[in-house]
Amino acid sequence: MEVSPSVVWRNKPYRYRLEVRRCPKCGRAFREEVEVCPKCNERTERVRMAGRGKLLSWAKVCQVPEGFEDFSPLYFGLVELEDGSRIIARLTDVLEEPKIGMEMEAVLRKVRADGSTGLIEYAIFFRPAF
Amino acid sequence: MVGIAGWGAYVPAYRVSAEEIARHWGADPKVPISLGVKEKSVAGPDEDSVTIAWEAAMNALARAQIEPSEVGMVFIGSESKPYAVKPSATIIADALGIAPETMAVDAEFACRAASEGMRHALSMVENGTIRHALIIGSDTAQGAPGDVLEYTAASGGAAFVISNENVVANFIDAYTYVTDTPDFWRRDGSQYPNHGEGFTGEPAYFHHLVSAIKHLMDKHSLKPSDITYFVPHQPNARFPLKLAKMLGFKKEQVVLGLTTADIGNTYNASAFMGMTRVLDNASPGDLILMAPFGSGAGADAYLFEATDRIEEAKGLARKTQEYFDRRKEIDYATYLRYRGKIKKLVR
Ligand SMILES: [Zn+2]
Numbered sequence: 001m002e003v004s005p006s007v008v009w010r011n012k013p014y015r016y017r018l019e020v021r022r023c024p025k026c027g028r029a030f031r032e033e034v035e036v037c038p039k040c041n042e043r044t045e046r047v048r049m050a051g052r053g054k055l056l057s058w059a060k061v062c063q064v065p066e067g068f069e070d071f072s073p074l075y076f077g078l079v080e081l082e083d084g085s086r087i088i089a090r091l092t093d094v095l096e097e098p099k100i101g102m103e104m105e106a107v108l109r110k111v112r113a114d115g116s117t118g119l120i121e122y123a124i125f126f127r128p129a130f
Numbered sequence: 131m132v133g134i135a136g137w138g139a140y141v142p143a144y145r146v147s148a149e150e151i152a153r154h155w156g157a158d159p160k161v162p163i164s165l166g167v168k169e170k171s172v173a174g175p176d177e178d179s180v181t182i183a184w185e186a187a188m189n190a191l192a193r194a195q196i197e198p199s200e201v202g203m204v205f206i207g208s209e210s211k212p213y214a215v216k217p218s219a220t221i222i223a224d225a226l227g228i229a230p231e232t233m234a235v236d237a238e239f240a241c242r243a244a245s246e247g248m249r250h251a252l253s254m255v256e257n258g259t260i261r262h263a264l265i266i267g268s269d270t271a272q273g274a275p276g277d278v279l280e281y282t283a284a285s286g287g288a289a290f291v292i293s294n295e296n297v298v299a300n301f302i303d304a305y306t307y308v309t310d311t312p313d314f315w316r317r318d319g320s321q322y323p324n325h326g327e328g329f330t331g332e333p334a335y336f337h338h339l340v341s342a343i344k345h346l347m348d349k350h351s352l353k354p355s356d357i358t359y360f361v362p363h364q365p366n367a368r369f370p371l372k373l374a375k376m377l378g379f380k381k382e383q384v385v386l387g388l389t390t391a392d393i394g395n396t397y398n399a400s401a402f403m404g405m406t407r408v409l410d411n412a413s414p415g416d417l418i419l420m421a422p423f424g425s426g427a428g429a430d431a432y433l434f435e436a437t438d439r440i441e442e443a444k445g446l447a448r449k450t451q452e453y454f455d456r457r458k459e460i461d462y463a464t465y466l467r468y469r470g471k472i473k474k475l476v477r
Contacts, residue, residue, distance in 0.1 A: 012224060070467075095143060108185070
């Protein structure tokens with residue numbers, strides 16, 4: 001099985017809603033359910049990151065990994081969100097060449113499908129705001 | 131008073147023109163012209179009825195200005211579910227922060243499953259079972275390559291928040307009319323629908339819609355001129371205008387809600403999509419008659435009256451027309467690839 005049910009289930013907060021666990025002391029954010037900051041030993045808090053931001057950098061991938069042929073070419077972007085967080089995410093609806101500094105917004109999209117019988121993986125991507 | 135508290139649409143960016151489809155098949159270009167649909171919206175390769183529903187619902191929730199966790203029912207109508215078994219409603223409820231304290235329903239009734247949800251929601255909110263409901267119609271409609279449906283079967287979604295609070299359109303009344311009619315169907319496991327030629331018009335679309343609409347208008351002693359906007363189901367751009375004429379409505383009462391003329395038929399979002407563009411433009415006091423239809427067959431007629439809150443809600447999310455205006459034309463081969471009809475065989 002290419003798409004693991006347990007991984008899809010475990011990653012829901014970050015991948016569906018951009019939720020992270022953040023350390024109130026050092027500010028470090030974790031995509032995984034890290035309950036205590038390994039550096040400060042503080043209890044982390046669940047926060048939802050902003051759904052809008054600016055594109056800092058991007059890359060286009062034409063030689064895509066197995067299972068991603070339907071989505072080729074893939075675009076990845078480094079996005080600085082309105083709350084200051086910087087994340088790397090898939091970009092979508094790239095109708096023309098992306099420009100550094102362009103406004104981006106979060107949308108739910110299909111990451112991949114496991115053949116015709118396995119699970120479908122969904123996650124937040126970013127697209128040029130319009 | 132119960133009614134619509136928020137509305138929202140979503141339409142993918144890609145368009146394939148009827149001319150391009152006809153060119154590919156060497157078909158008579160007069161056929162798509164007679165349907166009144168110049169181009170249709172096409173979901174991108176990373177879109178399906180779940181992702182489309184998500185964005186339409188985000189817009190509806192933004193306009194309703196309610197907490198997602200207070201939604202007591204997520205109801206999605208679709209005939210293009212990504213999973214045959216596994217609900218779309220739970221994915222949407224989880225991704226929108228509505229889960230876990232909610233009901234979640236996936237329904238199928240050709241193009242009117244979502245409308246069935248709206249009827250349930252209105253009565254459940256009215257009697258206090260739930261506080262708010264989220265009703266979504268979303269489809270990546272299937273048309274077999276070469277079928278006449280291919281000119282119109284489009285992708286898109288529309289959503290409504292039903293509530294007693296923050297209402298933008300008061301619900302006045304509704305009426306539903308169904309019979310077993312073999313006008314359009316898709317068997318389990320089959321990829322594309324079939325339609326009973328000659329059965330789709332008079333005995334299905336027109337009979338059910340006229341019956342539902344006439345009953346509702348007679349009950350409330352309404353004349354066509356009392357209605358501001360008439361928004362029927364729209365499999366193409368021709369049927370709704372013919373229906374309007376049969377019922378005595380003027381073209382001006384129909385065109386704002388006739389969104390199939392712009393992007394094709396979005397099935398469960400067909401009349402709903404038209405309704406979102408009407409609400410984007412309606413004024414307080416406007417009387418709106420929305421009438422979804424689904425093959426198999428059934429029709430609903432709803433009467434809504436816009437409230438003063440509609441003006442402030444308009445700017446809280448992206449307008450339907452903005453999605454129509456964001457468009458990228460693709461050729462037939464790209465359309466086939468985006469909809470998974472051709473696959474790469476070699477890596
Ligand atoms: Zn820390």
